[in-house]
Amino acid sequence: MPTLFEPVKIREMAVPNRFVRSATYDGCADTSGHVTGAQVALFEQLAAGGSGLIVTGIAYVHDSGRISAYQNSIADDNAIDGLKRLTDAVHDKGARIAVQLFHAGREAAGFLKTKNRQAAGPSVVAGDPYFQRPYRAMTEDEIYEIIAAFGDSAERARKAGFDAVQLHAAHAYLPAQFLSPHANRRQDDWGGSLENRLRLHSEIYGNIREKVGQDYPVLAKLGVADGFDGGLVFDEGKQAAQLLARWGFDGLEISSGLRGKRYSETEFKTGISRPEKEAYFRQWCRQIRDLVDVPVMMVGGLRSPDLMAEIVANHEADMISLSRPLIREPDIIRAWQSGDRKAPDCISCNKCLEALYKGQQLHCAQQKSRAEG
Numbered sequence: 001m002p003t004l005f006e007p008v009k010i011r012e013m014a015v016p017n018r019f020v021r022s023a024t025y026d027g028c029a030d031t032s033g034h035v036t037g038a039q040v041a042l043f044e045q046l047a048a049g050g051s052g053l054i055v056t057g058i059a060y061v062h063d064s065g066r067i068s069a070y071q072n073s074i075a076d077d078n079a080i081d082g083l084k085r086l087t088d089a090v091h092d093k094g095a096r097i098a099v100q101l102f103h104a105g106r107e108a109a110g111f112l113k114t115k116n117r118q119a120a121g122p123s124v125v126a127g128d129p130y131f132q133r134p135y136r137a138m139t140e141d142e143i144y145e146i147i148a149a150f151g152d153s154a155e156r157a158r159k160a161g162f163d164a165v166q167l168h169a170a171h172a173y174l175p176a177q178f179l180s181p182h183a184n185r186r187q188d189d190w191g192g193s194l195e196n197r198l199r200l201h202s203e204i205y206g207n208i209r210e211k212v213g214q215d216y217p218v219l220a221k222l223g224v225a226d227g228f229d230g231g232l233v234f235d236e237g238k239q240a241a242q243l244l245a246r247w248g249f250d251g252l253e254i255s256s257g258l259r260g261k262r263y264s265e266t267e268f269k270t271g272i273s274r275p276e277k278e279a280y281f282r283q284w285c286r287q288i289r290d291l292v293d294v295p296v297m298m299v300g301g302l303r304s305p306d307l308m309a310e311i312v313a314n315h316e317a318d319m320i321s322l323s324r325p326l327i328r329e330p331d332i333i334r335a336w337q338s339g340d341r342k343a344p345d346c347i348s349c350n351k352c353l354e355a356l357y358k359g360q361q362l363h364c365a366q367q368k369s370r371a372e373g
């Protein structure tokens with residue numbers, strides 16, 4: 001029976017335990033998208049605190065997919081030296097690190113407007129209740145340029161010392177927009193059938209694999225259902241997960257796709273006040289775990305170490321991914337390992353997220369207000 005503090009292998013990457021720090025944007029890069037001392041300190045703390053595999057926040061692979069002034073870039077070679085500082089800091093503490101490869105698609109509209117540029121997504125959805133900013137549909141040439149940018153960025157990641165890359169194919173962003181029948185209304189080979197809506201993912205995978213070689217772990221965080229009716233349904237999301245694994249993705253983190261209007265229709269649900277509210281993607285994850293033969297990571301409201309142990313022991317997931325609890329207590333996994341099975345102090349209020357939207361650096365708002373009070 002597997003346990004939480006047992007190592008796991010993802011292709012050739014040996015991870016010391018079953019805990020993943022799920023990708024968490026930190027708003028701490030400099031305005032060129034380069035790594036700062038604050039980020040090195042944060043990653044060092046997470047690695048020392050017991051996370052076996054740390055996934056960085058969203059790193060943009062092409063400037064048409066950038067979403068914030070304080071976001072990391074992996075879009076050109078100038079980023080490599082800084083990224084190397086991050087990977088060195090994590091390796092010194094014995095943990096593994098993956099970079100999350102990201103393109104915002106239409107969601108870049110807000111940031112690109114400040115640069116007098118227009119964002120592009122798969123297709124324009126007139127009167128979309130979930131996305132109101134102006135954007136345009138991508139041309140096929142642009143799609144191919146972005147696919148190549150994912151591959152080039154993965155090659156840079158390997159040079160910078162990352163142990164793996166993770167394709168961000170969840171939440172509101174470009175691959176999830178292509179997969180969603182709500183956001184993707186294209187009439188060409190990139191829209192329509194599930195196979196066509198997954199063509200972007202497949203081409204990105206092929207381009208990355210060609211540039212990083214067969215031995216390098218390529219992971220994906222996959223949104224398997226949209227947060228509202230009329231979007232991606234789980235039955236298709238499940239098939240998508242199987243296809244990704246079949247093509248050669250080495251590990252899958254199971255999350256949601258496009259967001260609805262309320263937190264309850266997103267990947268970061270609030271009000272996780274009772275054990276029954278924890279692990280809100282558990283049913284999706286365990287079904288997919290049964291269908292694929294690559295390691296699967298469960299994310300979404302996991303809070304009690306006993307529940308995490310049960311999930312891993314039952315083979316419902318191979319790894320447990322955490323975001324919000326580690327913002328407040330980056331060392332809580334070490335505490336669990338030493339026998340203190342305390343519940344996280346995080347109350348899942350999402351004030352951390354709201355502060356980031358205002359351009360602040362990542363912090364726990366509850367902790368800060370307690371310190372100030």
Ligand SMILES: Cc1cc2nc3c(=O)[nH]c(=O)nc-3n(C[C@H](O)[C@H](O)[C@H](O)COP(=O)(O)O)c2cc1C
Pocket residue numbers: 022023024025056057058100168170221255267268269299300301302321322323324325350352353356
């Ligand atoms: C402040 C904040 C930043 C996040 N940034 C990212 C990100 O960069 N990439 C990503 O895939 N998910 C991101 N997420 C989602 C988390 O990785 C995770 O999927 C979600 O918060 C649910 O896990 P949790 O309940 O452990 O927080 C972010 C979440 C929060 C709260």
